[in-house]
Each structure stands twice: as structure tokens, then as C-alpha cells.
Amino acid sequence: MDPNDSFREFVAAHQQSLMRTAYLLTGDAHLAEDLLQSVLLKVLARWPKLTHVGNPQAYARKALVNQYISWRRRLVSAELPSAAPPEGSYSNEDSTVVRLAVRQALAQLPPRQRAVIILRFYEDLTEHETAKLLKCSIGTVKSQTHHALARLRTLSPAFSELEGQR
Template structure:
């Protein structure tokens, strides 16, 4: 067995569930989350030089998951904005599904960056500085995304300041 194969097997065995959970929090869909993790693993281990440090590799995979998620959301938004040029919108109105999970629905209404910030802050318990490093943006930008996301989530979920305190 090649060195990268044993490292890959160890990463998937030890950190696979945490990687899938991370992807699920971003996507809200177990199937999509699994696909996202698989694609991220392919990207990381598809390189010729892969180290053997599990923590470092997990960081690379998490970053790849985040990048893939943001890219996919950006692509989907662009498609949503232009698909009316190609298909009849009325034929697709019945495809919208109503979800029972209000939080997941509220999260899905956030922009990709806002959702990523919320997941990294409140589910991954990262600091604003760590989130800024992960997303490659300024701390102020992360704070703005978090504030906007909290406002939108509170409005959608009917949360008031009195109920939080």
C-alpha cells in the first residue's frame, strides 16, 4: 500500500464522520454533503504531493469542502438568474418542496458566505479571525456577514431579543 493510501484510509476512518457533518451543516442535505466530501478528498489527494499529517490534511479537506460549497452556490445562483431564458418557469413551480425544518430552511435562504460564516462560527466554534482566514477575507467582512445572517435568521424564525436573553 502506498504511503498516501494509508494516510487517506486513516483520515477517512478517523475524521470522516466529522467531515461529513461539516459538509451537512453547509448543505443541509446528506447526499449533497457526501458528494461534497468525496469531491474535496479527490481534490486534496489528487495532488502529487500529499503529506501524512492528519490534522493538516483535514484542514485542507475542510477548506476544499468550503470552497466547493461556495463555488456550487455561486454557480446555482447564476443558473437561477438565467434559467428563465431557457425553460418555462411555470413548469418548475411544482418542484419547490416545503421543508419541515425551519432552521435548515432559514439557513438555506442565507447567501453562501453568510451561511458559511454561521456554520463556522456557531457549529464549528471558530473565532472571527479563524473564519476570516478560512474564507480569505477581512475580519470586518466576517462580522458583517454574521450580523446580517443573525438579522435574517431572527426575522425568518421569529426570534426576538427578549426570547434570546
Template sequence: MRSTDRDAAFSEFVAARQARLRRIAYALCGDWHRADDLLQTALTKLYVAWPRIRHEGNEEAYVRQIMVRANIDESRRPWRRERPSEHLPEVAAHGPTSTEERSALFEALQALPEQQRKVVVLRHWLGLSVRETAAELGIVEGTVKSHSSRGLAALEAVLAPQRYA
């Protein structure tokens, strides 16, 4: 594959999926600036591996895995242990969900423990199977199921009262 063909294929992939990948990054880390950094890191690593990944056809899964692992690495940094902000930034509404509902969902997601949040995002937002989620996070399937159950229960406890209010 020539360099220009490689660059064109990579640019096409990024243009088609950048907004979705950015939302996934935001769901993983809860901050738009960190999400942009996370996505940039993932896309840089994807570009390096592009010929191999493109040939295998696992581009999006590869990017998601990079984002999950990079977010884990970043969360281990001492300066990331503090969470000074109580409010999420304004979120533009895309689709049928209102801005208030999306904000409430993202706020509730960020209140979940980190591993539960990652499992809920991968399983229920991205629709990955239990096996795929376990592989991406490097945990066993039973742990995925328990984190998913606890995470969904916590989200329901927070969001259900708002729905019927």
C-alpha cells in the same frame, strides 16, 4: 511514506471524520445529495495532496477550505441558481438536539443568504475564529463580523419565536 502507509493514514482520517465533514458539507449547501458530492470532491482533492497536507498537519482545515471553495464554484453554475425545493429532507437526530429543532435550524440556515450561511457555519458551528473564517472564505475580517451579526440576528428572529411557543 509507502503507498500502503499513505492509504492507511488517509483511510483512518476519513473514517474518523467523515460523518462530521458530511454534516459540514450539508450545512454549506443544504442538500444531502450535493453534500455527498461536495465531500467526495473534497476527499479526492485531499487524497492527491495527502502527503504534503499530512506532513503539515492541517488535514481538516484543508478539507473545509476545499468544500467551501467547491461549493462556491458549484453555486456559480447556471443550473444551481434555481432552488425548487421548499422542504429539507429528513434529518437523523444526533446528540441532545431533537429532530424538530435540528430541522428548524437547518431550514433557517438555508434561508440565509449564501455568504451569511457560510460565515455562520464556519464561525459558530465549527468554532473558527474571525481570522480563520476570513481566510477560508477569502474575505476581510470586517465582512465576517457583519455577516455573522446579520446571520445570527436572522436566525434568532426565525428560531426564537418557536422556542417560546
């Protein structure tokens, strides 16, 4: 069996989950694809070691977060945020409005807080797993989560019911 076959199987099995995480981090489908592609190249380069020693999915998720934070630090963009939501055809208008409000609010968080929120609430990782992934203490995860949720509550009424959760 070709070593690349196991990598192809890994990508087929985990691409959707990794793409969702990349999209939630970047807030843009095209940037998410770029982020995922650059991370998959890193995973492929370390594939033999990852299959023998590590957890490829955890490594890929951690690489996504690290690459995203690195990109955000270097980002110098001429793009201006728009108050108008993107066009699209959705069946449930209320859930669409909430989804857009959540996405816009997440986009206003600092990269580290955004990563913590996505890992804790979207990826459903524990505080310990999130701390390990971000190479920080559990206390840092807790405080980043607290500050991020407080900021989200001020940015969007969709987050008002998050009082006291997690």
C-alpha cells in the same frame, strides 16, 4: 506503509465531522455526500504535500466551503423548495421542529453568510480562523455574521434569542 493508508486513516478519523459540515452547508444529505466526495478527491491529490507541510483537516474544511460556494454560484436548478418538512421518525418533536426551522432558515442565506454561520457556530471556529479559512478580513466575518444573524432572526423565531450573542 502504503501512502494511501494514512489517507484512509485520515478519512476514517474525520469523515463524520466533514460530512456534518457538508450537510450543514448543502442542507441535503445526497448533495453533502457529493460535495464531500469531490473534496476528498482533491485532498487525496494533494495528500503527500498536506502530510508534510499542511493541516489536512483544515485544508479539507476549507475545500468544502470553497467547493460549496462554487457550486452555489453555478447552480441552475429546477428544484422548487417545499414548505413541508421531510418525513422521518424522531423521538423529540419540539427539537425536530427547531432543527427543521434552523435548516430551512440556513438554506435561505446567501452562500457566504451560510458558510460564516456554520463555521462560527457549528464548527465553533474563532473569527480569526473563519477569516483565514474564507480568505477575508476579520471585519468581513463580523459583518457577514451580523447580517446573517439579523436575517435568521427575521426568518425563524428559533433565532430570536441570538440577540447580542457573538
